[in-house]
Amino acid sequence: MNVLVTGGAGFIGGHISEQLAGSGHDVTVLDNFEPYYDLGIKEHNVEAAREATAATGGEYQLVQESITDENIVNDLVASSDVVYHQAAQAGVRKSVEEPKKVNSYNVDGTVNVLNAARKHDIDRVVVASSSSVYGKPEYLPYDEDHPTTPVSPYGVSKLATEQYARVYSEIYGLPTVSLRYFTVYGPRMRPNMAMTNFVSRCLHGKSPVIYGTGEQTRDFTYVEDVRRVNEQLLTDDSADGEIVNIGSTDNIDIQTLAEVVRDEIAPDLDIVYDDPREGDAEHTHADVSKATKLLDYEPTFDIRKGVQEFIAWYRENQDWYDPLVRRS
Template sequence: MQILVTGGAGFIGGHLAESFAGAGHDVTVLDNLDPYYDTGIKQHNIDASQQAANNSGGSYEFVEGSVTDQDTVTDLVDDTDAIYHQAAQAGVRTSVDNPRKPHDINVDGTLNVLDAARDSDIERVVLASSSSVYGKPEYLPYDEDHPTNPVSPYGVSKLAAEQYARVYAELYDLPTVSLRYFTVYGPRMRPNMAMTNFVSRCLNGKPPVIYGDGEQTRDFTYIDDIVRVNQQLLTDDSADGEIINVGSTDNIDIETLAEVVQDELAPELELEYDEARTGDAEHTHANVSKANALLGYEPTVDIREGVAQFIEWYQDNREWYEPLVLNS
């Protein structure tokens, strides 16, 4: 199949592009290489996907450009069977500082993709959404019927994008699926995430720094589980038109996460605390019953196992990855 992955040089998009190329598909990646974080890690994502294509007999093409460029999007979609729309301006704190940028990319960019797709013979558009659409919990774990009251411009933009996808499915019979990701982590993850910083600081003899009191909780989802459900959607139409949580086996508070990393790498260090960051959700926890019912989705990696795997990968790739973390 011919697959377009927008944002395919980023963390999740890069892993998706690599997996599809490795399965022998013809993959095109559209990414603007925005320096939201150091583009060195994005080049590693591109290289991994190209190598996967070389090994499998598939093909890989990288196009530098933005989903905000309607002509570019239309040209690429014309030759595509399936679209994995991962391109977005990520980062809650970035959106608090500049609300218009996530709107332009996450909302207008998504409309460009959807408009191009409805005018083509696309089998499916799979959209990356986020647990940030929920905001303050009225109950946990979140199911898809939970009220959506995002507490950041980023959350608002992802909510708007997934609702456009739902409406396009209903009005134009365009097969779309929106996946609400819950704090995805793993190899080549963004260097400005809490886990990367905890690991890096411990390896460098510095205590992990927790923003806030550490009681905020997250549902951390390992990248392999994300890739697996996206691969299934390439041929499975069971979730067309739906919005679905994709989370993990359990959630963990940030203080305990720091302690897990600390115990693994530097038990002699003491935790440090700093001021809480504006716009961060207090809690996230996914109810994945809908994903299980429609797709048979079962998360396979719990947080402690995933942390151990990430630490092992980090240590093997420390030479190139760590400078990105320290500069983030």
């Protein structure tokens, strides 16, 4: 099949592109290489997908343009069977600083993708959403019926993204699925996340820093589980028109996460604390029963197994991935 992955040089998009290329599909990646973090990581995502393509004899094309360019989006969607819409301006704190920019990428860009997909009768559009849409919990774990009251412009933009996808499905008959990801982590993840900061600092003999009390909780989802369910949606129409949580069911507080990472690398280090960061949700915890019912989704990595896998990968790739190594 011909697959378009917007944001396909990013973390999750890169893994989806690699997975689909390795399964023999022709993959086109649309990514504007926004310098939100070190672009060398994106280059490694592209290389991983190219290597997967070479092993299967498929085709891989990288287009360095933006989803805000309506004509570019239209031309690429026209030659695709399925679109994985992963492109977005990521980052809660970034959205607090530049809400208009986040809206332009995440909302206007999404409408460009959906319009083109409707025009060219695409088989399916799989949209990346986020647990950030929930905001303050009225109860936990979050199910898809929980009120959506995001506490950051990023969360608002993701809510708009998935609601546009739902409306295009209901009004125009465009097959769409929106996946609400819960704190995805793993190889080649963004380096400015809590887990990468903990691992990097511990490997350099520095205390992990927690922003806030450490009582915040997260549902960490290993990227292998995410890319597996995305590949399934290439041909599976069981969730068309739906919004679905994709998490791990393995809720952990940030204090414990820091301790797990520290104990794996440098048990003698103390943990230090700093002021909380604006816009961060206090708690996330996924109810994945809908994903299980519709897609037989079952997460395979608990947090301790995932952390061990990630630390092992980090050590092997520290020379190009670790921000402290790159700056030295």
